[in-house]
Amino acid sequence: MNSRPSASPATLQDVAREAGVSLATASRSLNGSVRKVHDDYRQRVLEAAARLNYSPNLSAQAVAKGASSTVALLVSDIADPYFSSIAAGVIRAAEAKGLIVTMAATARSSVRELELVRALRGQRPQVIILTGSRLEGPPAHDALVAELQAFINTGGRVVLISQRELPFSTVVVDNYLGARALANSLVEQGYRRFAAIGGARALMTSTDRLSGFADGLAEHGIAIHPNHVARAEFTRDGGYTAGQHLLATGITGVQLVFAVNDVMAIGAMSAFRDGGLAVPESIAVAGFDDISTARDVTPALTTVRVPLEELGSRAVELAFSESDSPANDVVTVGTTVVLRESSPAI
Amino acid sequence: MNSRPSASPATLQDVAREAGVSLATASRSLNGSVRKVHDDYRQRVLEAAARLNYSPNLSAQAVAKGASSTVALLVSDIADPYFSSIAAGVIRAAEAKGLIVTMAATARSSVRELELVRALRGQRPQVIILTGSRLEGPPAHDALVAELQAFINTGGRVVLISQRELPFSTVVVDNYLGARALANSLVEQGYRRFAAIGGARALMTSTDRLSGFADGLAEHGIAIHPNHVARAEFTRDGGYTAGQHLLATGITGVQLVFAVNDVMAIGAMSAFRDGGLAVPESIAVAGFDDISTARDVTPALTTVRVPLEELGSRAVELAFSESDSPANDVVTVGTTVVLRESSPAI
DNA sequence: CTGTTAGCGCATTCAA
């Protein structure tokens, strides 16, 4: 075992020499199309490669063939269950295609996002997938679009998840319909008086869910009083704050609070409890997304299931389904209402 | 705007030509050490690059300098909050060093893990970080060690998170001490009779936590009856099953059940409730990890906080702190007992 | 300080 501590990795050249064949033959045996090299040679090459513990240099392959085999994924925050589930889907679908996933987190900053897209572009990935809403002003927005467009113009693919505001292929969740269905289900459960917790007005996801919910209620002649709509950050703590706010401004008579996503709903539940309101006895709660935690909180959270992993895998598939059509396809994935203990029939 | 749909990306050569300078000057202006090229030239190059929307080809850079700028991260399942938090830490620390993170999921299969390490090695990453316990038999184990060793021998770095069984640098959680501290705190709360839920015997994480807890109790002359220790899978459903098992075999008199991780504790809580035992009135529960859900369940879960993100960032730092010392350093991160409503003072 | 040139590891064309 003569293993020098810090030698350099075996190269194709080394393998070829070890096997007593040419570089080209070694290359063909290890990667090129199958039916090209004599079995004897192929065997010798394979053995030599194993002996040398050869691992093809992906970067070199990428330069040589002018195309890498990676998928770049940009999320707001990988620790957020919403994004980590999507990431799981992306990874699964990418692996199935032999692609490696590189990930970066924008921390919800559009400036950072732009930097990252720029950096990721250097990888020459097959696809860049963007997910996580931004609240950017027009300048950052335009720069991002320009950057992505440049990527596309040079042969790249771009897919967005859940943000149809940008002119690229997108996988969207049917937020409007899901929220409307939820509203209907809740009315069916006997609820009549509602409050709501939303995110920033600029967030399409939030506004779609809010308007879907409102429209669903409207079908039954129910409306939400403007004072009963709180807005806060799209996070657990935002939900907590909004819950406190509702408590402070008064939601007497309100039977159920709908939060536009689960993490906010869970934050609100905590706020209500901390404020002395029992859930669901004194106030029922419903969310949106069906993150895994929704099952585990007590009471289990009524919500609208979004097939998160599927969102990720669909994004990858969408990227490769585009037969050079610059058409910005849109794939819509449906949702399912999931009634749980946080909104018992009354 | 003459943007041909599918041209190829601008190259350094293009930039140099556009700026009217040599390839080398362009390279130096864009990347090389700062104080080397005249400001006039530098400006022209920068402008040309912007005009052409140039993005350096990272793969080419990697081959040219013989070193890529990526960190490879292997997790069991990115959708699991435990791993996604670690991943967040890795990403943060890597970005701080200008490194891009590539991720892959092993789905807890040691075979898959080996394949992935092999594939990832092709990226010539600066570091390969492994996290997520395996239960593999010796063959897979040896193959993995060999593969990682080969990577190290050719200049790579390997860091493991929370699995000191392997001969590489590792970031470990002080499971033993954390569990011992928890035991002490619970005794202080007035608890005297305990049961426990662990994972498979081969899982160091589980056995360390169990023995730490037992030793902590022993300091007060308390022991857990062997019949009051259940074992199951390291998942929520495993915890549920173990909870049912304890219920079935009888845990009369037991005041608190300690589960070696939060997800199992949460599963057990459900099992107890479904079995008619109120938590914490009839039976108290404690877990380990302090995943974010722990705060949100009702009653909120007493647990031992593990700084998950820190685990990830430490791993990256550990990789680069090794000054070529083949020493397999071990960094231990401490934990904190977090008492919540699932174990009120009695 | 700038430009020329030679590789980096690999795929692939072209002859043989």
Place this chain on the structure above:
DNA sequence: TTGAATGCGCTAACAG
């Protein structure tokens, strides 16, 4: 089928 030679985009000596 195989091997020799060229080039991918870039960095790093090397001269000027």
